[in-house]
Amino acid sequence: xxxxxxxTVAKYVPNGARIADIGSDHAYLPCYLAKHQKIESAIAGEVxxxxxxSAVRNVKAEGLTEMIEVRMxxxxxxxxxxxxxxxxIAGMGGTLIANILxxxxxxxxxxxxxxxxxxxxxxxxxxxxxxxxxELINEEIVEEDGKIYExxxxxxxxxxxxxDNTIDIQLLMGPFLLKKQDExxxxxxxxxxxxxxxxxxxxxxxxQKPETIPKRRELEYKIKLVKEGxxxxx
Ligand code: SAM
Numbered sequence: 001x002x003x004x005x006x007x008t009v010a011k012y013v014p015n016g017a018r019i020a021d022i023g024s025d026h027a028y029l030p031c032y033l034a035k036h037q038k039i040e041s042a043i044a045g046e047v048x049x050x051x052x053x054s055a056v057r058n059v060k061a062e063g064l065t066e067m068i069e070v071r072m073x074x075x076x077x078x079x080x081x082x083x084x085x086x087x088x089i090a091g092m093g094g095t096l097i098a099n100i101l102x103x104x105x106x107x108x109x110x111x112x113x114x115x116x117x118x119x120x121x122x123x124x125x126x127x128x129x130x131x132x133x134x135e136l137i138n139e140e141i142v143e144e145d146g147k148i149y150e151x152x153x154x155x156x157x158x159x160x161x162x163x164d165n166t167i168d169i170q171l172l173m174g175p176f177l178l179k180k181q182d183e184x185x186x187x188x189x190x191x192x193x194x195x196x197x198x199x200x201x202x203x204x205x206x207x208q209k210p211e212t213i214p215k216r217r218e219l220e221y222k223i224k225l226v227k228e229g230x231x232x233x234x
Pocket of ligand 1: 006022023025026045047073075089100
């Protein structure tokens, strides 16, 4: 059974796509897409031996070696130019995902959709997309086994389109997620808010330490952004 998290990623893969799933681990996502006839082909990329072997094993066991090729390598280096039109990267930190995209930029010329699922720091991805000509076209937020995940979908286009004069809030919390205001979204940010307020109070009590001031400024700014994003009174 594929997780709700990866099913949500799968939902945004265009029919007939040639995908690369980077950091594929067991290759669950490409196997699911191939079995459901959603894709033409897939490359499952892995940089670590164990997960790579596990991907190879699963693809064989599912009888999908004709459609899915498992390749060992770092980030987008496993893709040959022009080979894929859609890239999925799921289950890693947002900073790592943004670095993988940045390092493999030249492989993106034939790619027209990115589906990215950061475990933390979605802001790093939104910033990278904005600076690199990718337009965020949708976002989802899902909860599974007590964890909350964001899924970001981007296409080549006008990277500024989803943003307005509240861009600092939108980069942090997601322009589409802010509009939808799902229960899971509210839950995530109320938890973050509580956490930041707690840390801020601790720093306040450790007072008069000048080195805590920039950290407190930053926390207070993020607290302000999240309160605005959730439409909470001051
Ligand atoms: N994508 C799967 C999912 O969402 O369930 C697996 C997520 S797993 C937590 C992250 C995987 O990414 C690990 O198997 C790790 O080896 C791989 N990984 C990390 N950095 C990578 C990189 N630069 N290139 C390729 N794979 C990478």
